[in-house]
Amino acid sequence: MPPLRESHLPGVKLFSQGKVRDVYEASGGRLLVVATDRLSAFDVVMAEPIPDKGRVLTQLSCFWFGFFESQVPHHFLTASFDEYPPELAPFRDQLEGRSMLVKRARPFPIECVVRGYLAGSGWKEYKATGSVCGVPLPSGLIESSKLDQPIFTPATKAQTGHDENISWAEAASRIGEKAASHVRELSLLLYSRAREYAASRGIILADTKFEFGMEGDRIILIDEVLTPDSSRFWPRAGYEPGGPQPSFDKQFVRDYLESIGWNKQPPPPPLPTDVVEKTSEKYREAYRLLTGQTLN
Secondary structure, three states, X not given: OOOXXXXXXXXXXXXXXXXXXXXXXXXXXXEEEEXXXXXXEOOEEOOOOOOOHHHHHHHHHHHHHHHOOOOOOEOEEEOOHHHOOHHHHHHHHHHOOOEEEEXXXXXXXXXXXXXXXXXXXXXXXXXXXXXXOOEEOOOOOOOOOEEEEEEEOOEEOOOOOOOOEOOHHHHHHHHOHHHHHHHHHHHHHHHHHHHHHHHHOOEEEEEEXXXXXXXXXXXXXXXXXXXXOOEEEEEOOOOOOXXXXXXXXXXXXXXXXXXXXXXXXXXXXXXXXXXXXXHHHHHHHHHHHHHOOOOO
């Protein structure tokens, strides 16, 4: 199946387009979410698509929606192309295996980040302040340290550019204290369940971000769930705090771009074939290890 950098569905109304996903309106008040093979690094979308990336994002999200079925209501309806409405029938080659039909929801304007380890922007903030999003942490921690307890560290939601860490008070002011308390509780619960499961598969779930929205008067889980784009997955074998860890994501791309001294401004430099292939394999490997299955 050839990679898909951008979907084209003539006659189907485009609802929104993000760095990776194209979202369309579907009949019955539903949305069609298409995960393309686009990859962004340092907030710039690369010219080369990563084969199978969109299929991994979709099928891994479907796996987790099923895993959490009894824990939280969600927007997922189906990823079976044969159950899609007739207007999508001409586009099987673009949609099958990389798209899902979902319920509409009113998204909250925050990312619900849970960290069990000190990495990424959390590590940078800790070095500067000794805390993350206003949560004080013990002194003497090192990069990739495991935290005593997972912490909820909300962030802004950016369509372009970086998400920015915010305090609990700021999150509560944006969506209301009752809703903020509820999504914090759900996020910590889902992270803890997923971390325990991932550990059984030889993977450390260092951190992840969830998104929630309102369907009528209830809060539901939306967007993607526990994918290599929204989470840090590390191989448990060889884990050693004190520096960055190998990860199942776009690390090969980031490392290559750093090595050539790119200024991190558009246009992006071309990616060598081996970097694209290694990145694709990392995404597929994450799916295989977490689910025990091969991609459909």
